[in-house]
Structures are given as structure tokens and as C-alpha cells.
Amino acid sequence: xxxxxxxxxxxxxxxxxxxxxxxxxxxxxxxxxxxxxxxxxxxxxxxxxxxxxxxxxxxxxxxxxxxxxxxxxxxxxxxxxxxxxxxxxxxxxxxxxxxxxxxxxxxxxxxxxxxxxxxxxxxxxxxxxxxxxxxxxxxxxxxxxxxxxxxxxxxxxxx
Amino acid sequence: xxxxxxxxxxxxxxxxxxxxxxxxxxxxxxxxxxxxxxxxxxxxxxxxxxxxxxxxxxxxxxxxxxxxxxxxxxxxxxxxxxxxxxxxxxxxxxxx
Amino acid sequence: xxxxxxxxxxxxxxxxxxxxxxxxxxxxxxxxxxxxxxxxxxxxxxxxxxxxxxxxxxxxxxxxxxxxxxxxxxxxxxxxxxxxxxxxxxxxxxxxxxxxxxxxxxxxxxxxxxxxxxxxxxxxxxxxxxxxxxxxxxxxxxxxxxxxxxxxxxxxxxxxxxxxxxxxxxxxxxxxxxxxxxxxxxxxxxxxxxxxxxxxxxxxxxxxxxxxxxxxxxxxxxxxxxxxxxxx
Numbered sequence: 001x002x003x004x005x006x007x008x009x010x011x012x013x014x015x016x017x018x019x020x021x022x023x024x025x026x027x028x029x030x031x032x033x034x035x036x037x038x039x040x041x042x043x044x045x046x047x048x049x050x051x052x053x054x055x056x057x058x059x060x061x062x063x064x065x066x067x068x069x070x071x072x073x074x075x076x077x078x079x080x081x082x083x084x085x086x087x088x089x090x091x092x093x094x095x096x097x098x099x100x101x102x103x104x105x106x107x108x109x110x111x112x113x114x115x116x117x118x119x120x121x122x123x124x125x126x127x128x129x130x131x132x133x134x135x136x137x138x139x140x141x142x143x144x145x146x147x148x149x150x151x152x153x154x155x156x157x158x159x
Numbered sequence: 160x161x162x163x164x165x166x167x168x169x170x171x172x173x174x175x176x177x178x179x180x181x182x183x184x185x186x187x188x189x190x191x192x193x194x195x196x197x198x199x200x201x202x203x204x205x206x207x208x209x210x211x212x213x214x215x216x217x218x219x220x221x222x223x224x225x226x227x228x229x230x231x232x233x234x235x236x237x238x239x240x241x242x243x244x245x246x247x248x249x250x251x252x253x254x255x
Numbered sequence: 256x257x258x259x260x261x262x263x264x265x266x267x268x269x270x271x272x273x274x275x276x277x278x279x280x281x282x283x284x285x286x287x288x289x290x291x292x293x294x295x296x297x298x299x300x301x302x303x304x305x306x307x308x309x310x311x312x313x314x315x316x317x318x319x320x321x322x323x324x325x326x327x328x329x330x331x332x333x334x335x336x337x338x339x340x341x342x343x344x345x346x347x348x349x350x351x352x353x354x355x356x357x358x359x360x361x362x363x364x365x366x367x368x369x370x371x372x373x374x375x376x377x378x379x380x381x382x383x384x385x386x387x388x389x390x391x392x393x394x395x396x397x398x399x400x401x402x403x404x405x406x407x408x409x410x411x412x413x414x415x416x417x418x419x420x421x422x423x424x425x426x427x428x429x430x431x432x433x434x435x436x437x438x439x440x441x442x443x444x445x446x447x448x449x450x451x452x453x454x455x456x457x458x459x460x461x462x463x464x465x466x467x468x469x470x471x472x473x474x475x476x477x478x479x480x481x482x483x484x485x486x487x
Contacts, residue, residue, distance in 0.1 A: 005167045006282040009204060010274070012171035016178055016197070018270035023182040025262035031236060035181050035194045035229070042201045042221065047273070049210050052290065055283040059209040060306040061383065062298055062449065072306070073209045074290035075297075079310035083322045085216045086387050086469065089225050090329030093476050096232040097336040103236050211383035212307045215375075219391040224473060227398070231480040 009050055016043025028111045030099040034092060041088045045081045052077035167207065174200035187238040188230070195226035301442050302454050303380040311385070312461050316429065316440030323422065323468060330472045337479050353403045361403035368396035376466035377459060381452070386462040390469030397474040401481060414475040421468035428457050428464070 020040025027033045052074030060075040099109065106114045174197055181193040198221030205214035233239055280286075293310060301309040311319055352358060372392035379385030397409055429440040436443065442456035453459075 002161065002164055003282065005164045007278075008164070008168050008171050009208070010277060010282065012174060012204075014270040014274050015175050016201075017273070018266040019175070019178045019182065021269060022263055022266040025266070026259060027182070029187070031187050031233065031238065032182065032190065034232075035190055038194050038221075038225065039178050039181060039197060042198055042217075045213070045217070046201050046204055047277070049205055049208050049213055050282075051277065052210075052285055052287075053208045053283055054285055054287070057209060059211050059383075060294065061211070062304045062306070064449075072294050074285055074287050075293060075306045075310050076290050078210045078213050078307050079315060080318075081210075081213050082216050082307065082311060082387060083318060085213070085220050087322055087325050087329075089220050089228070089473070090326045090476075092225060093228055093333050093480075094329045094336070096228060096480075097333045100232060100235050101336050109236060212305070212385070212388075215383050215388045216391075219388050223395065224391050224477075227395075227477065228480060231477065235480070 006050070006053070009046070013043045013046040013050060016040070016046065019043075030102065030109045030111065030114075031096075034095045034099065037095065038088070038092060041084070045084055048077045048081050048084075167204075170200060170203060174204075186240070188233050188240065191226065191229035191233055194229065195222045198222040198225065298449055301458065302449060302456060303458050304449055304454075305380055305382065305385075308380045308385055308458060308462070312458050312465075313440070313442050316461075319465065320425065320429070320440070323425065323465065326469065326472055327418075327422070330476045333476055334479055337482075352406070358403045361399040365396055365400060368392055368399070372396060372466070372470070376463055377452070379462040379466075380454070380458045386465030387469055390466040391473060393466065393470030394473035394477060397470070398477045398481075401478060405481070409474070409478060411475055411478070414471045414478075418468050418471040418475070421464045421466075421471065425461060425464040425468070428461055432457070 017040050020036050020038075020043055023036030024033055024040060027036055054071065054073045057071040057073045060072045060078065102114060103109055106117050108114055108117070177193045177197040177200065181190045181197065184190040184193060198217055202214045202217035202222060205211075205217055230239075293314060294306060297303065297306045297309040297313075301313045303309040303313070353361075372389045374389070375384035375392060376386055376389030379389070401407055401409060428443075432441040432443050433439045435441075440461075442458060444456040448454055
């Protein structure tokens, strides 16, 4: 394989990692974050196997009739990537199940909306006004009326 | 430029386009399919790099099982729609 | 907006760092200190024609055990997070059987997938493949009928038993090697003739345990995902 092809594959793997990290940081949707994680993982696996590649070598499998001394590519990165791929699907399943739980609890996948609803919930349980401006009751859960003396007491306790 | 180089270049461009589609598609089910497609392309790269074991794993896990997992999760997350809806109120939101 | 550009800058900078790091060495000509030693030794000491299998199960066997533990923890956590389902709802579209093509296809594919899965597992030390790949195929074989007919279920208890027994078998093989050979997970039973089905000592047994464990874990994970919401 030529130098150009190897360089193309290297740039492809690095671009996959960069796209994955960028999506991971910039996405607000939980489902898309899981997808971006999977992309970055594919790029990292490709990079590891690429590092173990050796020119004019065969796959690390001894066939009958071949000489034992044939040049082979490095088997160790391949074994590690084999492990990483299977772990990756376990991590993905766990992330997806957490996303499903969050969706059931807050009725949205958008991180910002989820954060504001979470803040409303927390301040709600504490019996105080939310820290930011009052959001509209979301997800069909109207805010319980806050009694004035309790509110005053809480504010006094916080201040 | 040899034919093999050209094929690899085209494959890399396709995989990167799939990655972009996974991040920018409005329809999240389509984005999940694009992610599985990226895994399939990467498994072809593994074959080119003389790693048949890894290629088999990536094709079975990345393109098959992970795609099924994402599809099942999308169904439970209420993202299971073939066409893009206009209102992006509940989670059908392009967020990139 | 600033964090957005900062994140993009970070991703691009990270990729550039890796690019410089990996082009400082010649591509396609790795140093391969450990790799070359493994390539020279593996056929004689372990007896597996597939050297990646030799690395996964013999040279890095504890690594594989750790991976199985991680997968077990992930599957358990998914079950914990998604909760136990208290029987399927009788109504709703989820319990309707799939279309004719899906049902006939799943009936047709179930035995084929079983055979292919066990073939891949058993020939893991000779050809590309092994416990992880074959386990995924086995999981697909058991999930497909449930996708075609959602009213049918596969018993989670049976899955847990298969998984537990396979994990126990893996560790027991390792402990037997510890007793005989004074090294955990060292290959036993001799190497046999290179390339024969019964070669590589305990490697095929270990891969069979890995395959059953991975298959049962992933199948129960996928079935957990297909189940309907219980509490809400």
C-alpha cells in the first residue's frame, strides 16, 4: 500500500476523532451525543490498527502451506481494538439506557431544556423560587403554589 | 495514482460524509443509520489494513448490533419517524 | 458562542497533535518489539493459527477477563437503570406480530444464525472470528424471533444462568491453569497440531465460554431494550 493511501487513512481516522469530539461537545441532544461518542470511538480504533500496520505484510493468521516466517502485521493493537469495540457497545448501551431514563423523567432530550426543568424541580422540592427567571410549567407538571411565609423563611435561611 | 489509492480516497470521503450526516441530519433515526454506515466503512478499512478479526468484530458489533441498539433506543425515545417533522419541540431538534 | 468555537478549536488542535505524533514515525513500518516476539513465539507455544486469538486469550487473558467484567457490569447497569418489567401489556401495537416477511425470515434465519455463530466461535483459533463475533451472532439469533413476534419472550433467568455458567467456566479454566502451570489462564492440554480443529489447548474452550457469555449478555441487553416501559 502506498504512502498516499496510508496518509489518507490517517487523516480519515483523525477527522473521525475530531468530528466525534466536536459533536460530543457541541451537541445538545443526548441521542446525538451517544452517536458522536460512537464516531470518535470508530476513529480511535482505526488509528490504533493503522499504527500496527506493516507494509507488504499478511494478516496475522498462519495458513497451512505458508512459511511460518512470513512477514505479518502487528497482532497486539488488533487484539486491543477487538477488546475496545466490544466494550464500546456496552458503554453505548449504558449511555442509551440513561438517556431513556432521563427522557422518561423530563420529557425531553435537549440538554438545556432538561437542565432548566431539573432546576425547576430541585428548587421546587426545596420550596423556593428557581434561581433564574420563572419557567413555564413543563412536561405537564404544574408547579405547586409556594406559600409566602415558607418562601420568606427559606430566603432568610439562604441569605 | 493507483486504483487502490483512489478507492481508499473515495471510501474515506464517504465515511467522513457519513460522520457529518450523523451529526447534522434532522432525523435522528437517519443519524443512527449513518453511524452504523460509518462503522461499516471502518470495517472495510480494517480489511484493507490486514485485520480480518477486527473487521469481523466491527461489522458484527458496530454496524449490526449497535445499529439495532440505537434503533430500539430511538423507538423508546419517541424518535421513530421516517420523515422529518416540522415542529422540533420534542427532541427532534437539530442541535449542532 | 465562545465555548462553541473553543470546542471546535480543541477538537481540531487535538487532531493536529495526533497527526504530528503519528507522522513523526514512518507509517507502515512499526517498530514492533513485543509484536515481533509474539509473532515468533505464538505458533510454537500457544498453538493457535490465529495469532490475534493467541494474544487475546493467552498473552492478554486477564485483559479479556477484565473486558468480560466490564460487559457484565454494563449489562447489569442497563437492567438496573431500565428497571424490571412486570409482564407485557396485553394491548398496544408492540405485542402485534411483525409482517409475514419478518416472521418467515426470522424462522428461516434462526437455525442458520445458530450454526454460523457456533462455527465462528469454535473456529476462533484458526480463522478470523472467535467468541466475541460469534457471541454477537448468537445474540442476534435470539433477538430476531422476539422482534418478529413481540408476544414471545426469552426467559431472562435462563440467560442469566448461561451467562453465569460461562463466566464460571472461564475463571475455572484459568484457575486450573494456575494449579497446574503456576500461571493464571496459561494454555493447558498441549498445543496439538497447528491448524487442526482440536489444537491450541484450552483456547477453544475459553473462546466457547466467552462466546456464550457475550451472547447471553448482549441478548438480554437487547431484550431489555425491546421491553415496554413498566412504571410509566
